[in-house]
Amino acid sequence: MNLAFWKNNKDKQPKKKKSVAREWLDAGIFAIIAATLIRTFIFEAYTIPTPSMEKTLLVNDFLFVSKISYGPRIPMTPLAVPFVHHTMPFTKNTPAFSEAVQWKYRRLPGFTDIKRYDVVVFNFPEGDTVALDQPDPSYYRLVRLYGWSQVNNTYKIIHRPVDKTENYIKRCMAEAGDTISIVHGQVFVNGQAAPVPPGSQHNYVVEISEPLNPTRLDDLGISGPFQTINANTFEYNLTPAQAEALKQFPVVKNIHMAEDENINALFDMNDIFPHDTIHHRWTDENFGPLYIPKKGATVKLDDSNISLYDRVIRVYEGNTLERKDGKFIINGQPTDSYTFKMNYYWMMGDNRNNSLDSRYWGFVPEDHVVGKAWMIWMSYGEGGIRWSRLFRTIK
Known part of the structure; x- marks a missing residue:
């Protein structure tokens, strides 16, 4: 790579031909620099690891996250291995960054501010979870995120720099300056009922007079039930459209949104933000009202x-x-x-009964925001590539 390209060749000497190895080295260095700049300032790839956003986003959806939408964030931990987030590949806990240099939070101008109902990628604000050999009281909160089958009691919370904590993806349900509340599972923002994303899911109690036709359930994309209450009553995780479709089944006697009957009963109010049951006896289905901090307020x-x-x-x-x-x-x-010195946001998963979100750990500061979820460029499931999801923009 010629770093003195501006100098004149006064003697008109023929340029020395680069070796093949040198050409490959130059091309590799250029590619690393270009890719790093793109990843830092324009867009970054992200993979959906959990079902907390289903069915808006599915596990193993591969996304592009736009960093120019809200303005790219200047790296706060600049000394890091390229293309690696926080841990070296093939190691358990070896950091891929150095905290020897730490920069203050700064963000370049973007095309828009974070808006209500945007799908946003951000750094987890409460600390990362890592596997250890000793039990930790955060076990039951991890169940909400990873599911019963994937969690044991050998986890703890560790703390990394802001831009090196795990990336999460949720929907922004309230922006700075809003007041949010949840009443029987319905979200209200500034006193108005918030729109329900078409792909969002909630647990419903379904009472039937005789067994449901599994073929018809498959046609509607309904799996489960995930819980049996009694011989004729079950719980399903449904989108609003699926719930309306089930209501039309002659064998369905009653269907209503679940609250205390479901898995949420296993988690007491101590798990709910702000973890103060004296003044705030809130649950994940009945919460607030809560003011979202705004810079200067x-x-x-x-x-x-x-x-x-x-x-x-x-x-x-x-x-x-x-x-x-x-x-x-x-x-x-x-x-x-x-x-307040910064703006804050309230993030919730579309899969409302299966999401560890702001109801459990509170506000997301603006300096934790990575970017706006933009487009699905690849998706696969048990049946292979989900062709219908490719190149779909995220709403």
Whole structure:
């Protein structure tokens, strides 16, 4: 690779021909630099690992994530192995980055801001899960993410730099400045019922007078049931369209959205953000109202809401916070209010009863946002390539 291409060849000497090895080396270096720039500033490939977004997105959907939509984020941990996220391939916990250099959060201008109902890829805000040899109390929360069959009690939470934590994908249900609530599974934003994504799923209790025809269920794309309540009552995970179709079956006596009858009953209120059952006895189906922090906005602090914003103040925005003599002390100064430095977002999976999302770990800060899910470029399942999903834009 000629790094002095601007210099004139005064003696008009013939250029020395590069060896084949040198040409391959130059081409390799150029490819690595170009691919790294594209991956950092334009788009990045991402694979759906869990069913939390079904059936909007399926396991083994391969996506392009647009970084220019919201503006590319300048790397905060710049010393890293190219094309590797946080761990070296074929190793268990060997870091693929160095924390010797850490840059402040900065983002280049993008085409748009994060909007309600966008499908967004972001760095997990609560810490990563890794396999260990000792039990950890986070076991039951991991079940929500990975499923019963894939989780044992040998996990713990570790902490990496913001841009090196695991990538998650969810739908933004509320943006900075919104107030969100959930009533019997229905999401409300600023007092208005939020639209239900057509591909979203929810657990439904289905009561029947005689067995359902499995062929007709297959035609509707319905699998299961995943739980039997009694001889004539079952739980299915359904999209809104599937639930409406089942209602038309003559053998279906009753169908309604499940709440306490389903797997959620296994998880008590301590698992639900903000993990404060004295002031907020919320569940994943009945939640809020909750204000989503907005940059420059100020909230009054008291015993009833400090658990909501404690992590924002201490962890995401880097302040000290303590309670002394009945007063809140932030950075050594007594105060009864706080002004936010960043915008925050509320992310939820479309597969509402099978998603570890903001209902469990709270807000997603703007510095954790990677980009906007753009297009499915490859997808495969048990039957091979899902041709109908290829090159489908994500909504």
